[in-house]
Amino acid sequence: MADAAFHRRTLLKGGLAATVIGGVAAPSALARPTGTARASVEAPQIYGTTEWGARPPNGEIIVEDHAPTYIVVHHTVEPGNSEDFSKERAFEISRAIQNFHMDSNGWVDSGQQFTNSRGGYVTEGRHRSLEVLQGGTQHVQGANVANHNSEVIGIENEGNYVETEVPQALWDSLVQLVACMASQYGIPVEQIMGHRDFNSTQCPGDVLYARLPELREEVAGILGTPAPTSRPQWPLLRVGDRGESVRTAQRLLRKQGVKIPADGYYGPRTAEAVDAFAAEHGVPRHTCTAAAHANEHGLLGADIWPLIVTGERSTAEWKASLQR
Numbered sequence: 659m660a661d662a663a664f665h666r667r668t669l670l671k672g673g674l675a676a677t678v679i680g681g682v683a684a685p686s687a688l689a690r691p692t693g694t695a696r697a698s699v700e701a702p703q704i705y706g707t708t709e710w711g712a713r714p715p716n717g718e719i720i721v722e723d724h725a726p727t728y729i730v731v732h733h734t735v736e737p738g739n740s741e742d743f744s745k746e747r748a749f750e751i752s753r754a755i756q757n758f759h760m761d762s763n764g765w766v767d768s769g770q771q772f773t774n775s776r777g778g779y780v781t782e783g784r785h786r787s788l789e790v791l792q793g794g795t796q797h798v799q800g801a802n803v804a805n806h807n808s809e810v811i812g813i814e815n816e817g818n819y820v821e822t823e824v825p826q827a828l829w830d831s832l833v834q835l836v837a838c839m840a841s842q843y844g845i846p847v848e849q850i851m852g853h854r855d856f857n858s859t860q861c862p863g864d865v866l867y868a869r870l871p872e873l874r875e876e877v878a879g880i881l882g883t884p885a886p887t888s889r890p891q892w893p894l895l896r897v898g899d900r901g902e903s904v905r906t907a908q909r910l911l912r913k914q915g916v917k918i919p920a921d922g923y924y925g926p927r928t929a930e931a932v933d934a935f936a937a938e939h940g941v942p943r944h945t946c947t948a949a950a951h952a953n954e955h956g957l958l959g960a961d962i963w964p965l966i967v968t969g970e971r972s973t974a975e976w977k978a979s980l981q982r
């Protein structure tokens with residue numbers, strides 16, 4: 659396709675491929691962190707906002723003068739996973755997400771920087787995200803991880819991966835895109851995260867979230883960097899859960915004055931108390947950019963734990979102790 663050739667050229671011109679192939683130092687590589695391993699990274703084809711027919715943003719696109727710290731994986735939680743793996747579908751969801759974010763959420767543009775379709779087509783989300791990624795030194799502020807939008811570059815993956823397997827095409831393009839971002843910005847693979855590592859949300863779904871260690875490993879393989887060490891994250895507790903982590907959370911909440919039994923059962927009463935606790939502490943709920951989120955009530959995750967754990971252990975010790 660003619661447009662494929664166009665994109666490849668655009669990327670090369672922008673320095674994306676040129677600066678990441680084989681450690682060859684192109685001029686634009688000079689601005690990036692030194693000492694970072696350079697390996698051969700094939701830049702993915704990314705369709706810009708013009709290609710998929712984006713509306714113009716209705717406000718200022720903020721470009722911050724620093725690289726993002728984390729790469730964040732989301733899922734879009736479509737009602738039913740589409741079997742349409744075409745490029746047209748990728749363009750269609752890009753438009754649908756942008757419309758939703760601008761018309762329903764009142765945002766200036768798409769919340770995510772990039773979108774990855776089930777057919778493995780990658781599109782630019784928020785305007786300027788592609789050129790800024792090509793530059794490798796700046797960050798387009800998005801709206802996809804509450805309270806962390808200056809730190810994260812987010813990828814919306816089409817579909818719902820709470821229970822469903824990830825299509826191979828989506829996986830392959832995700833690996834490629836994340837490797838490209840990590841290389842462009844010198845982001846360590848340990849800083850490839852899921853949305854739930856920041857907010858109390860199921861996003862990117864249990865199935866895709868469980869594959870993040872594999873994603874980090876594959877990206878490390880592409881970049882030629884050492885295999886990542888696994889770091890425990892805050893667990894996500896939800897209605898129906900039972901066990902020691904639930905009991906610990908209940909005990910910690912009780913210390914904060916929340917009136918719930920420490921019975922190790924995460925029932926509706928605990929869930930309601932957690933929602934109230936979140937509201938009291940100004941923690942945003944239902945924070946994903948996804949169009950619709952089911953079963954997002956009463957979640958206790960990465961933004962609640964730090965408010966309830968005590969100083970008797972470090973954060974890392976708490977995280978390690980809460981793994982079941």
Ligand SMILES: [Zn+2]
Nearest residue numbers: 732853861946
């Ligand atoms: Zn999300």
